[in-house]
Structure formats: structure tokens, C-alpha cells
Amino acid sequence: MSTSLQAAVDAPGRLMAAEIAEQPRVLERILASYADHLAPVVARLRSHDTRAVLLVARGTSDHAALYAKYLIETRLGLPTGLVSTSTYTGYDARPDLRGVVWIAVSQSGGSPDLVASTRVAREQGALTISLTNVEDNPLTDAAELRLPLLAGTEESVAATKTYSASLLWLWLLVQSWSGGDTAAAARVPEWVAGALDRPEVAQVASRYRFVDRLVTTSRGFGYPTAREGALKLMETCYLSAHAFSGADLLHGPLAMVDEDRPVIVISPAGQGARMLQPVLDQLAERGADVCLIAPQETAAGAPVRILLPSGMDEQLAPIAQIVPLQQLALQLALSRHYDPDRPRGLNKVTRTT
Known part of the structure; x- marks a missing residue:
């Protein structure tokens, strides 16, 4: 590899810049293929007697979960909370989660506290859903239902395209669950x-x-x-x-x-x-x-x-x-x-x- 080409490959911020620029294409890809992935999840949600929703995430994904909290409370009228995973992993809490929908959001699906708390939630009666970007991961294995982010490999440590992909997926999920029209997302x-x-x-x-x-x-x-x-x-x-x-x-x-x-x-x-x-x-x-x-x-x-x-x-x-x-x-x-x-x-x- 030439010196100039190697310098371009190693340039600071190259990965983050490329992944920011990639976001319109990622979102187009999601809009072109989300329906088949979403259909079984929405069908299960509509047959579920839901009394509350809990969201679990860390870091950037936690902000996507907060966005989902606003969506669920305004569109579905369901009480919605953000999970403190340590109550499950550190303090061994085992609440009755029957009637609860548990949505776990993670780029990698690899954080042990998300995996462990989701496993506990499922054991305690929650309907568990994972939203992850890595195809095979422990969080997906722990949850009953899965949704793939479809953002492609994200190499920069600073998450960008997986965040926007998470927001779009969560909007599509809530909008479909509520029976609303998803056509507005076409302009995203x-x-x-x-x-x-x-x-x-x-x-x-x-x-x-x-x-x-x-x-x-x-x-x-x-x-x-x-x-x-x-x-x-x-x-x-x-x-x-x-x-x-x-x-x-x-x-x-x-x-x-x-x-x-x-x-x-x-x-x-x-x-x-x-x-x-x-x-x-x-x-x-x-x-x-x-x-x-x-x-x-x-x-x-x-x-x-x-x-x-x-x-x-x-x-x-x-x-x-x-x-x-x-x-x-x-x-x-x-x-x-x-x-x-x-x-x-x-x-x-x-x-x-």
C-alpha cells in the first residue's frame, strides 16, 4: 500500500465520518425490508395483554430507549419505564413481570447486564424483544423475539448510524403496534x-x-x-x-x-x-x-x-x-x-x- 493511501486509511475520524455519511442509505435499507422482520413481533404484541413496557439499554442505546419511552406513552398510552439493570443483576430482584413488554436495545448485544436482566425478565413472565445490530449475540439468544438493526458493521467506537437506525426501528415498531400508518417514515x-x-x-x-x-x-x-x-x-x-x-x-x-x-x-x-x-x-x-x-x-x-x-x-x-x-x-x-x-x-x- 502506498504511503498516501495508508495515510488516508489511518486518517483520524475516517470511520466516524464515513458512518455518519452512510446514514441515509442505512435508513433506506431499513424502510425497504423492515416489514418481514416486524410482522411476527407486532402480531405477538397485539395478542399480548400489555399493562406496561420496560426498556433496557446502555450508553447511546439508552438515549434511543428514552426516545421510545416518549413514543410508547404518547402513541400507546402505556406506562413505560427505563430499567435499572443492577436491581436484577446486583440486588437479585425478581418482580412479577407478567403483562410487561420488555424491549432491550443494544448495538452489540454483548453487555452482560443487559443479557442477564433480559433473561430474568423472560423467566419472570415478560414478553422480551431484542433490537441489536450484531447478527448472533447473547442478547438475541436471551429474548423471545428479535429485531435486527440492519445498520451494517459499525467500526467507529462512537456510535452514529446504529443510533439513527435504532430510532427508526423503534418508531416503526410503535407505529405498527398502535395500528398507525408508517408512510410518514418514507421521507426520513x-x-x-x-x-x-x-x-x-x-x-x-x-x-x-x-x-x-x-x-x-x-x-x-x-x-x-x-x-x-x-x-x-x-x-x-x-x-x-x-x-x-x-x-x-x-x-x-x-x-x-x-x-x-x-x-x-x-x-x-x-x-x-x-x-x-x-x-x-x-x-x-x-x-x-x-x-x-x-x-x-x-x-x-x-x-x-x-x-x-x-x-x-x-x-x-x-x-x-x-x-x-x-x-x-x-x-x-x-x-x-x-x-x-x-x-x-x-x-x-x-x-x-
Whole structure:
């Protein structure tokens, strides 16, 4: 291999950049083939007398699970919780889970605590479903039903395409379970493509190159995006990023916000945008350095902004909202001379118990 070709292969951030760019194709592939995988799972769900839903995940997948919590509670009206796996693996809790749907989300399906808690849930009567990217994995073996992410091999430690794939799969699952029309998802690849390579990302990366702490915030369906964006910035750029729902930000943490601590605000459409407005008003009063990630129609007048495609459905918008934050993490890491493909101290599969 020539020296120049080897340098390109070894270039920092090459994997993360390629996997971010691959997302429209991944989402198209899911939309072309999800029905056969989803049909038996939805049939089983509709015959199940469900009283509650529990979601179990770690890291990036935990933010996808939070997104699913919003979907299930608003679309299905079912009480939904995020599992603390240590209650099962560390404290040996054995609750009666009859009537519970247990959804485990994991890129690798290899984390021992997810596998063990899912196995316990199944033994305790829950209907268990795994959503994983690796074809053969312990989590799929532990669950009764499985869904494949179909994202293809993800090599960069920082998960990108598996996150957007998880969101799309969870939306398709909940929408189909509720008997709704899934046609709205057809535009998702187009929206994600429109969120790629926004020129404003480089400007924001330059603006925040020497920042060592910031806040991300949103409301409603945008809140998981704020949390995932903060995680990407922490694991690739090694800065201190705190994610809050807009409501929680006003309940105390707002006191730490000033002109020296940037706030990245993900502005959703619809009701989420209306709930977020008081937060934007408070940040303006404090003179905060705000970067607004929003569609053109809601970003007017924002001095620092990254624009998103217009007309996105509020529940599907998070699949596109995360893209500029992924690219911001990539560009900011490279500007600091870090390799986001290989964050220090991290591996692709994190094994927790």
C-alpha cells in the first residue's frame, strides 16, 4: 500500500465520518425490508395483554430507549419505564413481570447486564424483544423475539448510524403496534441527507474549539437528542457536556449558565417547540451563548444556528436532529487533534455487570 493511501486509511475520524455519511442509505435499507422482520413481533404484541413496557439499554442505546419511552406513552398510552439493570443483576430482584413488554436495545448485544436482566425478565413472565445490530449475540439468544438493526458493521467506537437506525426501528415498531400508518417514515432518509454537511457546523466547531464545558437541552422528543449529543461531545472531544431537559434546566442548573458556557438547544417542531420557548426566553435574559439547532422556520433571528430540513414530523425529527451534533463532535475532536474513531479508554463493546 502506498504511503498516501495508508495515510488516508489511518486518517483520524475516517470511520466516524464515513458512518455518519452512510446514514441515509442505512435508513433506506431499513424502510425497504423492515416489514418481514416486524410482522411476527407486532402480531405477538397485539395478542399480548400489555399493562406496561420496560426498556433496557446502555450508553447511546439508552438515549434511543428514552426516545421510545416518549413514543410508547404518547402513541400507546402505556406506562413505560427505563430499567435499572443492577436491581436484577446486583440486588437479585425478581418482580412479577407478567403483562410487561420488555424491549432491550443494544448495538452489540454483548453487555452482560443487559443479557442477564433480559433473561430474568423472560423467566419472570415478560414478553422480551431484542433490537441489536450484531447478527448472533447473547442478547438475541436471551429474548423471545428479535429485531435486527440492519445498520451494517459499525467500526467507529462512537456510535452514529446504529443510533439513527435504532430510532427508526423503534418508531416503526410503535407505529405498527398502535395500528398507525408508517408512510410518514418514507421521507426520513431525505431529511437525514438534508441534515448532512451543513456549513454552519464548521463555524460552530471553530467557535467552540477551546470550550471545555457546555450544556445541551431540549424538550419532548428532542430531549433524547440533547442527551445523545452531549455523549458524543464527551466521548470524542473530552469536554464536560451536561444534558438537561428544558424543564429541568430551569429547576436549578440554569444558575450555572452564563456567556462563558455555551448552550446547544435542539428545537423540535410542534408541541416540543412551544414547551421550549420559555427556556429560550430565560437563556436570552441571561445573555447565554446559544447555538440553536432547528428548521429554518423556527431558527430565524438566532445569531448562532445550525439549520435542519423544514417540514419534519415532530416524532421522526430526532432521526435527523442528531446528525449535525454527530458532525460537530467529529469536527470539534479533529480541531483539538483527537481521533474520534478511537476515544481514549473506550472500546466498541462495553461490558457492564
